[in-house]
Amino acid sequence: MSTAEREVGQSLAIEMRELGRAARAAADVLGRVPTEKKKAALREAAAMLRNGRDEIIAANRKDCAEAERRGLGAAMIDRLALDEKRVEAMAAGVDAIAELPDPVGRVIAEWDRPNGLTIQRVKVPLGVIGIIYESRPNVTADAAALCLASGNAVILRGGSEAARSNAAIHACLVRALAAHGLPEKAVQRVPTQDREAVGILLRDMTEYLDVIVPRGGKSLIARVQQDARVPVIGHLEGICHTYVHRGADVDMARRIVLNAKMRRTGICGATEQLLIDRECVASHLPPIVSDLVAAGCEVRADAEALPHAEGAAPASAEDFGKEFLDAVIAVKVVADLDDALEHIRRYGSGHTEAIVTDDSTAADRFLRELDSAIVLHNASTQFADGGEFGMGAEIGIATGRIHARGPVGAEELTSYKYVVRGSGQTRP
Amino acid sequence: MSTAEREVGQSLAIEMRELGRAARAAADVLGRVPTEKKKAALREAAAMLRNGRDEIIAANRKDCAEAERRGLGAAMIDRLALDEKRVEAMAAGVDAIAELPDPVGRVIAEWDRPNGLTIQRVKVPLGVIGIIYESRPNVTADAAALCLASGNAVILRGGSEAARSNAAIHACLVRALAAHGLPEKAVQRVPTQDREAVGILLRDMTEYLDVIVPRGGKSLIARVQQDARVPVIGHLEGICHTYVHRGADVDMARRIVLNAKMRRTGICGATEQLLIDRECVASHLPPIVSDLVAAGCEVRADAEALPHAEGAAPASAEDFGKEFLDAVIAVKVVADLDDALEHIRRYGSGHTEAIVTDDSTAADRFLRELDSAIVLHNASTQFADGGEFGMGAEIGIATGRIHARGPVGAEELTSYKYVVRGSGQTRP
Numbered sequence: 001m002s003t004a005e006r007e008v009g010q011s012l013a014i015e016m017r018e019l020g021r022a023a024r025a026a027a028d029v030l031g032r033v034p035t036e037k038k039k040a041a042l043r044e045a046a047a048m049l050r051n052g053r054d055e056i057i058a059a060n061r062k063d064c065a066e067a068e069r070r071g072l073g074a075a076m077i078d079r080l081a082l083d084e085k086r087v088e089a090m091a092a093g094v095d096a097i098a099e100l101p102d103p104v105g106r107v108i109a110e111w112d113r114p115n116g117l118t119i120q121r122v123k124v125p126l127g128v129i130g131i132i133y134e135s136r137p138n139v140t141a142d143a144a145a146l147c148l149a150s151g152n153a154v155i156l157r158g159g160s161e162a163a164r165s166n167a168a169i170h171a172c173l174v175r176a177l178a179a180h181g182l183p184e185k186a187v188q189r190v191p192t193q194d195r196e197a198v199g200i201l202l203r204d205m206t207e208y209l210d211v212i213v214p215r216g217g218k219s220l221i222a223r224v225q226q227d228a229r230v231p232v233i234g235h236l237e238g239i240c241h242t243y244v245h246r247g248a249d250v251d252m253a254r255r256i257v258l259n260a261k262m263r264r265t266g267i268c269g270a271t272e273q274l275l276i277d278r279e280c281v282a283s284h285l286p287p288i289v290s291d292l293v294a295a296g297c298e299v300r301a302d303a304e305a306l307p308h309a310e311g312a313a314p315a316s317a318e319d320f321g322k323e324f325l326d327a328v329i330a331v332k333v334v335a336d337l338d339d340a341l342e343h344i345r346r347y348g349s350g351h352t353e354a355i356v357t358d359d360s361t362a363a364d365r366f367l368r369e370l371d372s373a374i375v376l377h378n379a380s381t382q383f384a385d386g387g388e389f390g391m392g393a394e395i396g397i398a399t400g401r402i403h404a405r406g407p408v409g410a411e412e413l414t415s416y417k418y419v420v421r422g423s424g425q426t427r428p
Numbered sequence: 429m430s431t432a433e434r435e436v437g438q439s440l441a442i443e444m445r446e447l448g449r450a451a452r453a454a455a456d457v458l459g460r461v462p463t464e465k466k467k468a469a470l471r472e473a474a475a476m477l478r479n480g481r482d483e484i485i486a487a488n489r490k491d492c493a494e495a496e497r498r499g500l501g502a503a504m505i506d507r508l509a510l511d512e513k514r515v516e517a518m519a520a521g522v523d524a525i526a527e528l529p530d531p532v533g534r535v536i537a538e539w540d541r542p543n544g545l546t547i548q549r550v551k552v553p554l555g556v557i558g559i560i561y562e563s564r565p566n567v568t569a570d571a572a573a574l575c576l577a578s579g580n581a582v583i584l585r586g587g588s589e590a591a592r593s594n595a596a597i598h599a600c601l602v603r604a605l606a607a608h609g610l611p612e613k614a615v616q617r618v619p620t621q622d623r624e625a626v627g628i629l630l631r632d633m634t635e636y637l638d639v640i641v642p643r644g645g646k647s648l649i650a651r652v653q654q655d656a657r658v659p660v661i662g663h664l665e666g667i668c669h670t671y672v673h674r675g676a677d678v679d680m681a682r683r684i685v686l687n688a689k690m691r692r693t694g695i696c697g698a699t700e701q702l703l704i705d706r707e708c709v710a711s712h713l714p715p716i717v718s719d720l721v722a723a724g725c726e727v728r729a730d731a732e733a734l735p736h737a738e739g740a741a742p743a744s745a746e747d748f749g750k751e752f753l754d755a756v757i758a759v760k761v762v763a764d765l766d767d768a769l770e771h772i773r774r775y776g777s778g779h780t781e782a783i784v785t786d787d788s789t790a791a792d793r794f795l796r797e798l799d800s801a802i803v804l805h806n807a808s809t810q811f812a813d814g815g816e817f818g819m820g821a822e823i824g825i826a827t828g829r830i831h832a833r834g835p836v837g838a839e840e841l842t843s844y845k846y847v848v849r850g851s852g853q854t855r856p
Contacts, residue, residue: 028773032797105796113818117807124799126829206653210829225634231659231830252852259854345456367847368533369460371552379545379850388855389846390541401554401638401843402659403831415829418817419795422807424680426687427816 012192016200019155019188020208023128026183027153031125035102037180042098042145045176049091049141052172056087059168060137067161075266079135080162090141090169093393097145100392103411104151120419125151127210129413130201131395132157132224134216137165143213144173144187146395150413153186155209157201159216160193202227213408215396233408236399237323238268238351240381243340243366246277247359250284252378256356258291260380265327268397269352269374269384272324274331275340281308281333289331297327304333321347337362341369348372350399352384373399373406437624444628447583447616448636451556454611455581459553463530465608470526470573473604477519477569480600484515487596488565495589503694507563508590518569518597521821525573528820531839532579548847553579555638557841558629559823560585560652562644565593571641572601572615574823578841581614583637585629587644588621630655641836643824661836664827665751666696666779668809671768671794674705675787678712680806684784686719687808693755696825697780697802697812700752702759703768709736709761717759725755732761749775765790769797776800778827780812801827801834 030038049056060082067077082090109121129152133139140156147154158166170189177184190197202212202224211231214224221234242260244253260271276285285308289299299312300319306312309331319330320343334340344353354376355366363377374384374397386394386407394407404412458466477484488510495505510518537549557580561567568584575582586594598617605612618625630640630652639659642652649662670688672681688699704713713736717727727740728747734740737759747758748771762768772781782804783794791805802812802825814822814835822835832840 031799111818113816117811119817226657229654231828233830249852255852255854263855363849367849371459371845374846374848376848377850379848379853380855382855383545383848383850383853385855388541389547390539400659402661405843406846415833417799418802418834420802420804420807420811421791421795422805422811424677424683425807425811426683427691427808427810427813 012194012196013200013204015191016197016205017208019190020128020205022185023153023155023188024208026185027125027127029183030148030153030186031104031127031151033151033182035104037182038102038148038151039098041176041180041182042094042148044179045141045145045173046091046094046098048172048176049087049094049169052168053084053087056165056168056172057082057084059164063162063164072161076135076161080137080165082137082165086138090138093138094141094145097142097149097393097410100149100410102149103414108416115425116423117425118421121416122419123414124417126413126415128153128155128208130155130157130205130209130212130230132198132201132212132214132216132220134159134220135162137162137169139215140166140169141173142393143215143395144170146393146410146413148186150410152413153188155188155190155201157190157198163193199227203229206230213395231403232400233398233404233412234400235268235396236351237349238270238384238397239273239321239323239347239349240269240271240351240384241273241275241344241348241353242271242381243275243334243344243353243355244277244280244284244288245337245340245355245357245359245362246279247357247362248280248284249356249358250287253284253356254288254291256354256378256380257288258295260354260382261292261329262295262297262327263380263382266325267382269381270325271354271381272322272329273320273347274329275334275343276305276331277340278304278333278335281305285309285331292329295327297329299329299331301331302333305331323349337365341366344370344372351397352376352381354379354381373397440620440622440624441628441632443619444625444633445636447618448556448633450613451581451583451616452636454613455553455555457611458576458581458614459532459555459579461579461610463532465610466530466576466579467526469604469608469610470522470576472607473569473573473601474519474522474526476600476604477515477522477597480596481512481515484593484596484600485510485512487592491590491592500589504563504589508565508593510565510593514566518566521566522569522573525570525577525821525838528577528838530577531842536844543853544851545853546849549844550847551842552845554841554843556581556583556636558583558585558633558637558640558658560626560629560640560642560644560648562587562648563590565590565597567643568594568597569601570821571643571823572598574821574838574841576614578838580841581616583616583618583629585618585626591621627655631657634658641823659831660828661826661832662828663696663824664779665777666698666812666825667701667749667751667775667777668697668699668779668812669701669703669772669776669781670699670809671703671762671772671781671783672705672708672712672716673765673768673783673785673787673790674707675785675790676708676712677784677786678715681712681784682716682719684782684806684808685716686723688782688810689720689757690723690725690755691808691810694753695810697809698753699782699809700750700757701748701775702757703762703771704733704759705768706732706761706763709733713737713759720757723755725757727757727759729759730761733759751777765793769794772798772800779825780804780809782807782809801825
């Protein structure tokens with residue numbers, strides 16, 4: 001490392017710590033802001049996004065043009081691109097977050113002790129949240145709004161491909177904070193795309209960050225989990241299974257599997273793996289596969305399923321336990337419920353799994369014994385979504401076991417404290 | 429590193445991973461064990477501890493003799509030593525844990541969606557918990573019993589000074605598991621005192637450990653938070669403040685301060701820092717200090733408090749924000765509530781703080797605006813304890829903001845999953 005490089009590194013570290021200090025100060029204020037003021041600022045933010053629509057789209061055009069120049073794929077550019085409709089959806093998302101109940105200050109438990117002490121468990125913000133994400137610029141608005149709604153300051157680090165779009169969106173949010181007298185540093189962007197900034201966030205800002213939420217692909221999540229010295233609320237892949245039990249109604253199984261796989265193939269709750277009982281493979285699999293193939297899905301079947309799966313190709317061993325995020329599904333025949341449970345425990349990622357059956361005993365065992373973040377009976381895995389759960393917007397689906405699991409919304413971005421009221425009690 | 433050393437290191441790593449694999453397998457079984465079976469095993473464990481009393485005490489004598497030979501301090505040896513009374517207290521503690529309600533399987537929230545889906549949030553065990561602790565051998569029984577009660581497998585790593593005592597206690601617990609057909613690997617001890625084993629636990633067993641709970645001094649906690657690649661439920665120091673507001677009843681203030689400081693000085697909820705309003709320093713401080721001095725407490729007062737603190741020495745700057753864990757207290761005069769809040773935010777560790785006042789407006793602000801894990805009004809900070817909260821035994825008082833805060837008992841050693849029941853719903 002040359003002296004010049006070292007100096008750049010040091011000045012980045014100083015700049016990042018300044019960001020952290022400002023975030024901590026903003027969080028101290030934000031944690032005590034009344035609900036109505038937060039809601040007003042959120043509604044203002046939605047209005048500012050609508051007002052700033054043309055600038056946001058202009059900035060986004062430059063990002064997209066550069067992405068094309070750099071030869072990024074069509075799927076990536078589609079995730080990146082903003083138009084009037086998408087900006088309106090972003091603003092509407094922020095408006096919806098403004099309508100969520102404020103979790104902060106809510107008493108979640110309350111009891112009295114024999115000595116007369118009363119004890120309350122009260123929700124408080126987490127503090128400062130770092131969010132590291134890729135491509136989709138709407139995350140800038142969603143994540144910032146969720147953090148603000150739950151009284152947290154946030155430090156955003158988006159992908160370089162969306163840098164101009166994110167800056168334009170961020171500017172709208174900051175204007176809204178200023179307009180309502182809230183600290184502008186409550187929502188900050190890491191001002192550089194220097195990759196070392198991520199390293200500093202993960203390793204060197206433990207006193208300023210309470211939690212890091214990574215949103216993105218496998219390699220991002222892996223890096224965060226490896227390097228972070230602050231707690232992480234992460235989500236791993238969604239290697240989701242749908243299991244057609246021998247007690248399944250064939251029409252229901254067709255509808256659910258088709259929806260679970262094909263409604264949207266790129267989301268983490270999309271089914272990637274189909275398991276089917278040996279006893280019903282001859283009756284149930286042909287129509288299921290026929291629907292999938294007709295919808296443009298590539299079906300990869302194991303040796304036992306293949307004779308009942310017209311249009312399918314043979315599956316390889318690697319197809320099981322794989323997250324395709326595409327119109328591809330792996331199909332495997334299992335002996336029975338125990339076999340299915342064992343397979344899912346071995347190959348699943350603990351995200352979301354569904355059983356289709358009219359046999360309530362089998363369903364109860366599946367729901368009880370399978371320890372994924374979300375387990376469903378007779379419903380599509382595509383329901384794995386905070387909005388569909390009625391929790392409002394979410395920052396992701398957590399598959400870790402600590403703090404939050406499943407959809408992470410405003411409620412999950414809080415901690416709690418104990419408030420104890422006495423009348424002079426001392427401990428014997 | 430010599431070849432021989434490298435081989436030892438490798439064989440340790442292999443041994444530790446084998447421990448992890450066995451713990452994971454045990455956790456899979458334990459998570460589905462009915463409540464009554466867990467309770468029966470816990471009661472059996474208490475009985476085994478009583479039966480094994482003589483062996484436990486004999487093993488402990490050897491530990492104590494070695495500790496004396498090695499010149500460990502009297503306080504350390506007191507924490508280490510076991511006698512009949514302490515073994516009985518340990519067994520009674522396990523019996524009490526057996527009587528706690530089983531958190532696993534409890535439905536903590538339940539709602540219906542307009543599309544007919546019903547959603548439940550259900551408590552599940554965390555999985556495998558690693559506990560790293562020092563000196564007190566009763567932690568072996570307490571921690572293992574709490575983990576078992578909450579359906580978790582546990583890997584225990586106690587201090588080397590208590591190795592024989594811990595082994596004897598552990599043997600009793602394993603006999604109880606075996607007697608009830610539960611996996612013996614549900615409670616494992618790291619079989620070596622090699623310090624590198626801790627490093628392997630912290631860094632190299634991410635697939636086998638769900639969380640690490642450190643219990644011990646500052647340097648242990650700091651090492652764990654620095655090195656751990658798995659989530660940590662830690663607690664920092666208890667730099668607890670008691671604030672005597674100008675609205676305090678002087679007699680209540682005397683009783684509370686004396687108890688908060690002197691009932692037991694070595695626990696994390698002991699008050700270390702006394703703040704007192706300028707307006708009442710002349711009336712309230714003299715009797716408070718007189719009680720403390722009479723009880724054998726060393727009082728270190730700032731310049732403004734000193735004239736009102738007979739028998740006190742002048743405080744140095746380092747006395748503020750210090751965890752004495754001894755019969756020592758620092759006293760500081762503050763201008764008002766705002767000044768007190770600012771001081772606590774700056775010097776506190778976010779553990780426990782109390783205000784003494786009859787002014788309910790001031791009390792409400794203190795309780796609302798201070799963001800420590802536990803905030804109290806008109807009660808001693810020594811109530812910062814899971815048992816005193818009515819939560820049963822605890823593994824410690826968490827000061828982190830993620831997952832659990834305040835007393836960590838069986839309830840806090842769980843996660844949750846979502847159970848969704850439908851009738852064929854697909855997502856539009």
